[in-house]
Amino acid sequence: MIEIQCTPKDNGLIVSVTGRLDTATAPLFDRKFQEDVVGSGQKRVVLDFSKLVYISSLGLSSVLAGGKALNQRGGELVLCGLGGMVREVFQLTGFATVFKIFNTPEAALEEH
Amino acid sequence: MKNIEPDSLRWLKRPAVRESFSELLAFVMDGARTANLSEENLWKLELAVEELVTNVIRHGYAPGESASVRVGYGVSFSGDFSVQIRSGGVAFNPLLAEAPDLTLDVAQRGVGGLGIHLVKTVTDQIHYQHEAGINVVSFRIRKSS
Numbered sequence: 001m002i003e004i005q006c007t008p009k010d011n012g013l014i015v016s017v018t019g020r021l022d023t024a025t026a027p028l029f030d031r032k033f034q035e036d037v038v039g040s041g042q043k044r045v046v047l048d049f050s051k052l053v054y055i056s057s058l059g060l061s062s063v064l065a066g067g068k069a070l071n072q073r074g075g076e077l078v079l080c081g082l083g084g085m086v087r088e089v090f091q092l093t094g095f096a097t098v099f100k101i102f103n104t105p106e107a108a109l110e111e112h
Numbered sequence: 113m114k115n116i117e118p119d120s121l122r123w124l125k126r127p128a129v130r131e132s133f134s135e136l137l138a139f140v141m142d143g144a145r146t147a148n149l150s151e152e153n154l155w156k157l158e159l160a161v162e163e164l165v166t167n168v169i170r171h172g173y174a175p176g177e178s179a180s181v182r183v184g185y186g187v188s189f190s191g192d193f194s195v196q197i198r199s200g201g202v203a204f205n206p207l208l209a210e211a212p213d214l215t216l217d218v219a220q221r222g223v224g225g226l227g228i229h230l231v232k233t234v235t236d237q238i239h240y241q242h243e244a245g246i247n248v249v250s251f252r253i254r255k256s257s
Contacts, residue, residue, distance in 0.1 A: 023133060023166050054155065056162050057227035067218045077218075085155040092233050094214025098221055 001025050004032045012044030013037060014105045018051040021059030029059070033066045043075035046108040050081025055089050067099065076100075080108045121184030121196060128169050128181040128199060136165055136183045140195060144253075147187045153253050156234035157193060163227040164249055167206050168199040191255035192236075199247050205240045206249065207232065 002025035003018040015037055021029055037045055047063065049055075055063075067077040080102040082090055090096040102108035124139040126132035140161050144154055161183070168181045182198040209228040213221075231251075232238060238251035 023162055054158070056159055057223065057230055058166070060226060061223040064218065064221060064223060071218055085152075085159075089159070089230065092230060093212075093226055097214075098216070098218055 002028060004029060004036070006036050006040070008040070008042070009109060012046060012109045013040060013042040014046045014048055014109070016048040016051065020054040021052060021062065022054060022056040023058050026058045026062045029062050030065065033062070034069070037066065038069050038073070043070070043073065044109065045070055045075060045077050046102075046105050047077060047079045048081050048105050049079060049086055050083065052082075052086050053084065055086050057093075060089070060093060060095055063095070064098070078102065078108050078111075080105050121186040121194065123182055123184040125180050125182040128179045128201075130169055132181070133162075133165060133169060136181070137161055140183060140185050143185045143187075144193055147191075147193055149193060149253065149255075153193070153255075157195070157253050160231045160235050160238075160251060160253075161195065161197075163231045164197050164206065167227065168197065168201075168247075171204065188252075193253045193255070194250065195252070196248060196250045200245060201247065203242045204247055205242075207238065207240050 001019050002021060005016045005018070007014045007016065015033075017029070019025065047066070070077045078100040081104065082101060090101070100111070102111060122143060124136060126136055137158065141154070141158060144157050149157065165181060165183065179200050184196045184198070186194045188194060206228055209225040212223075212225040212229055235251040236254045238249070241248050
């Protein structure tokens with residue numbers, strides 16, 4: 001239902017999320033994000049949503065909580081690869097302006 | 113708007129607990145696929161059902177109170193897909209949740225009201241009523257939308 005893969009780069013961490021971020025999977029996302037992303041100490045984090053096919057409000061809450069956790073440590077969370085319903089949900093909720101959004105992980109790390 | 117007659121819908125009743133959620137959602141989504149809803153209408157429907165059913169499961173009942181949630185769907189002659197969610201517990205109109213401020217940044221932004229805002233945005237003719245001790249939320253997904 002959800003797969004989360006972290007790829008460290010010289011200038012930040014890319015977190016690829018595959019599948020769905022919803023009521024069923026958000027608790028796992030939250031745990032992984034806390035342990036592997038916030039716990040890594042990386043301040044530059046890109047959430048790659050190019051393989052995310054569905055997100056609900058609970059998923060948005062998780063993304064927001066992740067962004068806040070990084071902010072509190074002087075880091076920043078940016079997003080890339082939003083398509084289909086994920087992009088629409090971000091627009092409908094105003095989340096598209098809450099986070100910086102890029103087309104690719106490379107562009108997101110460069111601009112960071 | 114005319115009320116949807118419960119008898120004209122197909123129903124599934126389950127205990128109002130987390131474990132019921134997947135089955136209730138699958139029940140409605142199977143019906144929607146059979147009714148040939150578009151991809152866009154499928155995700156809109158899924159979003160609305162997820163938000164409203166989890167809302168009942170999380171907030172609708174006092175701890176330990178044994179309770180159930182019923183989900184029904186039907187397709188009108190015009191092809192609109194109708195959904196009704198019925199639950200007991202205290203009278204609670206989820207549609208009255210305060211609208212979120214969509215302009216705040218990461219640090220200030222909260223998540224209160226976000227789910228219901230989404231539901232209102234992606235559904236048509238959504239309404240709530242409290243009838244004979246039952247909370248009833250009804251909505252449609254229009255075929256053309």
